[in-house]
Amino acid sequence: MTQYDDMLQNDPVLSKFLAVSESPRAKGVDRRGFMKLTGIAGGGLVLAFSLKGKVISEAMAADEMTGGADLNAFVQIRPDNTIRIYAKNPEVGQGVKTSLPQIVADEMDADWQSVVVEQAPLDGARFGGQFAGGSLSIPMNWMSLRQTGAGARSMLVAAAAKKWGVPAEEIKTANSMLTHGDKSATYGEMAADAAKMPVPDPKTLKLKDPSEFTLIGKRLTGVDNHALVTGQPLFAMDMTVPGMVYANLTQAPQIGAKVKSANLEHIKSLPGIEDAIIMEGAGAPGAFASFNPAGAIYLPGVAIIGNSTGAVLAAKKELQVEWDNSGVVNTDTWSEFVKQANALKAKEGETVTGIAGDPDPAFSNAAKTVEGFYTFNFVTHAQLEPNNCIAWVKEDGTVELWAPAQLPDQGATAAAAMAGVDRSKVTLHMMRIGGGFGRKLANDFVVEATAISAKIKKPVKLMRTREDDTLHDFYRPGGFNAFWASLDENGKLTGWKDHFISFSPDGKVRLSGPPGAPPPKGPQKPSYYPANVLDNARVTQTNLKSLTPTGPMRAPGDNTYGWVVNSFLHEVSQAAGRDHVEFMLEVLGEPRALGPGFGPSFHTRRAADVIKKVAEMSGWGRQLPQGTGIGFGFYYSHQGHVAHAVEVSVDANKHVTVNKVWSAYDVGPVVNMSGAENQAQGTVVDCLSNMALEVNIINGVIQENNFHQYPMRRIMGTPEMEIAFLQSEFAPTGMGEPGVASFTPAVTNAIYEATGERIRQLPIQHQGFTI
Amino acid sequence: MLLKVNGEEHVVDDSDASMPLLWVLRDKLGKVGTKFGCGIGFCGACTVHLDGRPVRSCSTLATAAVGKEITTIEGLANADGTLHPLQEAWIALDVPQCGYCQAGQLMSAAALLKRNPNPTDEDIDTAMAGNLCRCGTYVRIRQAIHTAASKMASAEKTGEHA
Numbered sequence: 001m002t003q004y005d006d007m008l009q010n011d012p013v014l015s016k017f018l019a020v021s022e023s024p025r026a027k028g029v030d031r032r033g034f035m036k037l038t039g040i041a042g043g044g045l046v047l048a049f050s051l052k053g054k055v056i057s058e059a060m061a062a063d064e065m066t067g068g069a070d071l072n073a074f075v076q077i078r079p080d081n082t083i084r085i086y087a088k089n090p091e092v093g094q095g096v097k098t099s100l101p102q103i104v105a106d107e108m109d110a111d112w113q114s115v116v117v118e119q120a121p122l123d124g125a126r127f128g129g130q131f132a133g134g135s136l137s138i139p140m141n142w143m144s145l146r147q148t149g150a151g152a153r154s155m156l157v158a159a160a161a162k163k164w165g166v167p168a169e170e171i172k173t174a175n176s177m178l179t180h181g182d183k184s185a186t187y188g189e190m191a192a193d194a195a196k197m198p199v200p201d202p203k204t205l206k207l208k209d210p211s212e213f214t215l216i217g218k219r220l221t222g223v224d225n226h227a228l229v230t231g232q233p234l235f236a237m238d239m240t241v242p243g244m245v246y247a248n249l250t251q252a253p254q255i256g257a258k259v260k261s262a263n264l265e266h267i268k269s270l271p272g273i274e275d276a277i278i279m280e281g282a283g284a285p286g287a288f289a290s291f292n293p294a295g296a297i298y299l300p301g302v303a304i305i306g307n308s309t310g311a312v313l314a315a316k317k318e319l320q321v322e323w324d325n326s327g328v329v330n331t332d333t334w335s336e337f338v339k340q341a342n343a344l345k346a347k348e349g350e351t352v353t354g355i356a357g358d359p360d361p362a363f364s365n366a367a368k369t370v371e372g373f374y375t376f377n378f379v380t381h382a383q384l385e386p387n388n389c390i391a392w393v394k395e396d397g398t399v400e401l402w403a404p405a406q407l408p409d410q411g412a413t414a415a416a417a418m419a420g421v422d423r424s425k426v427t428l429h430m431m432r433i434g435g436g437f438g439r440k441l442a443n444d445f446v447v448e449a450t451a452i453s454a455k456i457k458k459p460v461k462l463m464r465t466r467e468d469d470t471l472h473d474f475y476r477p478g479g480f481n482a483f484w485a486s487l488d489e490n491g492k493l494t495g496w497k498d499h500f501i502s503f504s505p506d507g508k509v510r511l512s513g514p515p516g517a518p519p520p521k522g523p524q525k526p527s528y529y530p531a532n533v534l535d536n537a538r539v540t541q542t543n544l545k546s547l548t549p550t551g552p553m554r555a556p557g558d559n560t561y562g563w564v565v566n567s568f569l570h571e572v573s574q575a576a577g578r579d580h581v582e583f584m585l586e587v588l589g590e591p592r593a594l595g596p597g598f599g600p601s602f603h604t605r606r607a608a609d610v611i612k613k614v615a616e617m618s619g620w621g622r623q624l625p626q627g628t629g630i631g632f633g634f635y636y637s638h639q640g641h642v643a644h645a646v647e648v649s650v651d652a653n654k655h656v657t658v659n660k661v662w663s664a665y666d667v668g669p670v671v672n673m674s675g676a677e678n679q680a681q682g683t684v685v686d687c688l689s690n691m692a693l694e695v696n697i698i699n700g701v702i703q704e705n706n707f708h709q710y711p712m713r714r715i716m717g718t719p720e721m722e723i724a725f726l727q728s729e730f731a732p733t734g735m736g737e738p739g740v741a742s743f744t745p746a747v748t749n750a751i752y753e754a755t756g757e758r759i760r761q762l763p764i765q766h767q768g769f770t771i
Numbered sequence: 772m773l774l775k776v777n778g779e780e781h782v783v784d785d786s787d788a789s790m791p792l793l794w795v796l797r798d799k800l801g802k803v804g805t806k807f808g809c810g811i812g813f814c815g816a817c818t819v820h821l822d823g824r825p826v827r828s829c830s831t832l833a834t835a836a837v838g839k840e841i842t843t844i845e846g847l848a849n850a851d852g853t854l855h856p857l858q859e860a861w862i863a864l865d866v867p868q869c870g871y872c873q874a875g876q877l878m879s880a881a882a883l884l885k886r887n888p889n890p891t892d893e894d895i896d897t898a899m900a901g902n903l904c905r906c907g908t909y910v911r912i913r914q915a916i917h918t919a920a921s922k923m924a925s926a927e928k929t930g931e932h933a
């Protein structure tokens with residue numbers, strides 16, 4: 001329904017990326033089993049989890065390891081009692097390099113102090129899906145990682161039982177130790193014997209009851225923390241390759257423009273500069289509007305190559321390019337979009353994307369109707385680590401890459417196509433990602449570095465500047481929503497109509513079904529709150545034609561939808577003279593799950609629980625001083641049920657101070673309490689930042705270029721936060737994204753409570769507010 | 772041109788004198804802990820110390836550092852590897868998310884504690900205002916600075932070397 005859904009539906013790579021989550025992988029063990037591996041450095045017991053479910057003999061194992069067995073977890077108990085666990089997915093700040101191994105270690109009863117976590121190599125055939133997106137790392141790996149840990153433990157116990165001549169069930173394990181009466185052994189001491197035991201069938205393994213967890217749910221600190229605080233090289237740009245040169249690519253400001261001429265000779269004469277070359281670009285101009293992480297396309301420009309980034313960036317300041325703008329395709333201007341949306345907002349859209357019952361009779365019989373119109377602008381990701389990549393297109397036809405990639409496999413695929421080699425010839429090293437927020441799901445910077453390396457036949461470190469990144473993003477699209485609600489004489493919500501005005505390259509709206517499935521023939525039941533819980537609702541959509549590149553940003557779709565629907569729900573409850581918390585709970589109705597889907601689906605009981613929790617935490621109903629208000633937001637996003645309450649005070653100059661934040665998350669059991677809290681705290685800061693930011697588009701060009709024009713939130717004004725995790729009985733789900741959807745409306749609803757003024761536009765400075 | 776980084780002297784080509792210190796550190800001397808975020812001194816990811824004072828190395832020419840003690844994140848711990856109390860607090864309170872800004876945050880915080888061993892929240896906000904954290908770890912940055920400050924204060928009392 002959102003532009004993001006359209007992208008998913010139309011993009012084979014992204015739809016596959018989400019379709020993975022629909023596969024039996026997430027559900028358990030049916031086609032899987034363990035593999036015991038030999039020939040691994042360090043020896044001991046090496047256990048991997050196979051998606052193919054084959055039981056592999058020791059003799060076969062080494063071949064399987066090199067021959068591409070389908071493994072997605074890997075644990076090695078070495079004779080010195082250290083335990084190596086692979087972190088399979090890229091670390092982007094969401095904490096999975098710690099929390100995924102934490103799951104394995106708990107079921108193993110391993111001593112966390114002796115666990116060494118290593119970033120797994122990128123090898124989908126061995127590890128399954130390796131990516132950072134969709135808050136999926138925890139839900140997709142929870143069961144298989146627990147089984148891996150339990151499998152290793154079971155083989156250690158079996159070995160000890162045999163050696164000591166005692167029943168396996170009498171042996172106790174804790175902190176990497178096996179004990180029975182006066183007998184004891186470390187895991188390391190038993191590893192060699194354990195390696196001779198038959199591999200267990202995952203179906204026979206007894207997993208821990210949650211009450212038995214010793215690590216899951218605890219606060220563990222990040223495994224890279226020491227390296228981070230001492231400045232050790234962890235990021236792609238920290239790497240050095242022999243013979244490497246440094247590069248930057250100045251690209252056409254407008255999509256479709258080409259280099260007509262540039263002062264290349266002058267640039268080449270500057271200190272430290274080796275070369276300056278015109279890069280022709282790849283891909284049709286129209287292709288840039290379609291987010292395609294595996295696409296070997298890049299915008300034309302001038303590459304400057306030198307012996308340091310400093311020399312290259314100094315030369316960039318002197319670069320003069322005359323652009324040939326005859327092929328420019330993108331002439332988007334935000335103020336024109338606003339005019340077009342205003343002309344459309346009085347009526348519902350022509351394309352119905354979601355339908356429940358029939359809202360028309362509800363409106364005809366309404367005691368009262370309410371309408372509201374909301375606008376949100378484009379924003380940029382502004383991840384702190386500028387996009388960068390080391391690419392080495394070698395003479396032997398192989399390509400080696402060091403990249404901060406959220407979709408590394410697609411990055412390697414795109415680089416292979418750019419270099420004209422088979423995908424099997426490309427090695428991509430997954431480096432720690434210095435912030436992604438969805439930006440590094442795109443691999444444009446990988447393609448650019450590959451193109452330059454292929455041209456100059458040297459390893460190259462491409463460094464984008466902040467200006468490059470701001471000008472060439474896949475922006476979080478702006479948009480508009482017109483809403484209508486009907487109320488009966490008791491102030492109960494009886495009907496809901498939503499006209500979403502978004503964008504697509506051709507201005508057409510495409511219906512989208514579940515990820516990976518063919519598009520439905522007609523509108524489905526609405527998938528978005530609150531239309532999904534109502535008896536009578538109609539969601540319609542119009543797309544304006546736009547060729548500005550857009551892409552996913554943290555909680556894509558939800559990060560704006562959560563704001564508009566919670567704002568309008570509050571508008572409706574106030575028009576009805578109702579208590580907003582009571583009204584929200586009434587809208588949810590009876591406790592029920594709305595659909596199976598992957599993992600935990602929207603559940604009205606879980607929704608009600610988090611709303612009640614923040615109402616209680618915030619002391620809702622208490623007397624507040626003049627100019628102070630509490631607002632609420634709830635949304636179901638990325639399988640998590642999250643509610644926030646926010647107290648603000650607004651002064652005479654319309655400056656908003658956030659006094660306190662209360663957040664309640666139901667994401668099932670929390671794996672790493674420290675990491676989860678960190679994500680929840682970061683969510684608050686991220687939303688406070690974004691609600692006061694925008695990029696403006698004029699004639700296809702973004703007007704901002706660096707942080708002085710894009711003032712992200714700094715430390716001052718960071719509010720006090722109280723965060724609760726309800727830890728319900730449902731399977732655990734991710735923490736990176738779900739809280740984002742419902743925080744901003746809690747603030748803007750609080751502003752209404754404090755001032756009586758409804759925020760209808762983001763960023764809030766359009767209505768004279770600052771925060 | 773001679774640059775003294777973390778107590779060690781390095782000869783740097785005179786032709787690099789007008790280059791920002793950041794790139795000399797990263798690309799010429801291999802001190803890659805200092806990070807590039809904006810290039811205009813607005814994000815603080817590149818913060819290092821010159822004679823103990825925090826500067827933005829992306830906007831400081833290498834020549835301006837000649838004759839001064841340059842301290843980078845690699846030199847924040849003691850020579851024997853004992854971590855600075857701020858580094859310890861950063862690890863214990865699990866401050867980082869992506870971690871990209873944290874070298875700069877730590878250098879700004881270390882300069883603050885040198886000048887003001889017992890900062891209030893307001894002092895912290897003022898001193899740290901030049902450092903962006905896109906992941907939003909500000910709550911923990913504040914906590915970690917307080918934790919390190921009290922640890923340094925108690926070490927001072929008992930006469931330990933902090």
